[in-house]
């Protein structure tokens with residue numbers, strides 16, 4: 389218990405109330421408070437406890453404080469629980485007014501004003517500042533004065549109590565069923581201790597939590613338990629124009645950059661709308677180690693540094709892939725090849741340690757086979773089984789090349805998240821095969837997640853019903869995300885884009901090409917609808933998705949238009965003029 393006696397002169401406040409045409413003269417309030425704290429004084433008892441939730445979910449680390457007694461503060465625990473009491477705040481304070489101590493009561497729709505106050509004037513103003521009721525004391529009339537509050541419509545009013553130069557302003561809140569008189573001091577200085585009849589708010593709890601709107605909750609007593617306070621997530625999203633910031637509470641949104649886009653006209657979009665990055669080609673084997681032992685990091689370093697400088701997360705793509713890997717790598721014995729994997733993985737990951745947080749360690753190692761042992765590609769008609777791709781890695785080293793790559797990666801940077809990355813995970817059979825070896829990697833603690841490429845199409849195949857895109861539905865993608873997550877794996881969408889073409893006809897069939905330079909309204913709408921439904925699903929599964937990355941920034945620079953067919957495509961959220969498309973609006977509309 390603290391012992392403290394003192395006289396406190398609060399700062400002088402002045403109030404100006406606008407009332408219709410008149411400006412009420414500003415009144416000065418000098419608050420003279422005699423503060424007495426001693427052992428025998430009736431202590432201000434504060435004991436408030438409850439739970440803070442976001443809907444049904446507890447909110448941890450929300451800060452709860454009392455507006456009038458900010459020394460009383462607590463932080464919610466993992467269950468959203470808080471408790472504020474004298475022991476939490478550590479102080480006992482009793483404020484007694486040195487002159488008078490009287491109580492204004494709200495009773496029904498009347499305000500009872502004690503006789504001791506009859507030298508004061510009480511006025512009621514509506515929200516527009518117009519004085520609508522006035523209580524003028526009748527000095528020689530005994531008993532309480534009464535101000536009639538009947539007939540007030542719901543809303544906020546101001547009540548002023550004034551005696552000579554002393555004035556006090558309080559809010560009167562009127563709802564359909566109740567009235568509250570709110571204060572900013574438990575015992576105001578003019579001697580008026582106002583308490584509402586039963587529901588009067590004597591104070592407010594202030595709740596702040598990262599990602600949520602600040603909330604004020606009126607409390608009618610300092611002793612309450614089982615308070616349930618529901619916080620609403622910050623709705624800055626409603627006006628948020630940046631894609632990355634809009635998804636701040638869901639997952640980072642990334643874009644693949646190339647040696648130009650990270651610093652040319654695309655860079656402004658990249659920095660404004662994305663908070664994660666990946667190099668489209670510049671960290672592939674042929675770029676980083678074109679000839680044995682000759683590591684070339686300059687280009688990738690420049691790009692990664694640009695991303696990191698802009699506060700972005702960087703994914704590393706890719707350590708071991710059958711493509712864009714020079715021939716020399718596969719020469720010699722199995723042991724030589726595995727040693728090259730170890731050397732490459734170790735050197736590359738050490739180079740980017742601390743700047744690249746997740747790596748695609750192995751990419752695209754699984755395909756479907758027909759009866760003749762050939763890759764079935766798009767058409768699943770002749771499919772008989774899924775298996776490891778018959779790549780040169782596989783030919784020389786079998787699945788050891790995969791395990792060896794992950795083992796070297798884990799050793800090179802134990803803090804990095806390690807991923808297996810592939811396309812068409814929505815095909816059950818392909819996913820089952822992937823899971824069969826991913827589980828074994830997991831048992832050895834060599835893997836943290838799977839990357840789902842998600843090179844999607846504007847619609848599923850309509851003509852060739854054996855084409856793999858038939859399975860490319862929101863439902864199936866959701867299933868793949870949930871199945872991988874259920875294994876305890878992180879899930880990243882790593883290479884998202886949506887081609888305007890379906891996959892059931894050959895890309896070389898020029899009669900089916902879209903020839904417009906700008907995407908017409910019909911395609912814009914179709915694309916927007918498809919992006920919308922995928923992003924709705926991504927948001928629903930935000931607890932299972934740790935990253936969503938687009939394979940490019942704008943349609944003027946997309947690998948889909950650079951395919952050997954030369955067919956132009958429009959797969960991203962920004963068009964060839966770097967303007968947001970309808971698809972962008974659809975993704976931002978929630």
Ligand code: XIL
Nearest residue numbers: 668669705706751752841883947950
């Ligand atoms: C692509 C690049 O976008 C092209 O520029 C390059 O010519 C070929 O590779 N799956 C992957 C990516 O994992 O590395 C591929 O990137 C696209 C398909």
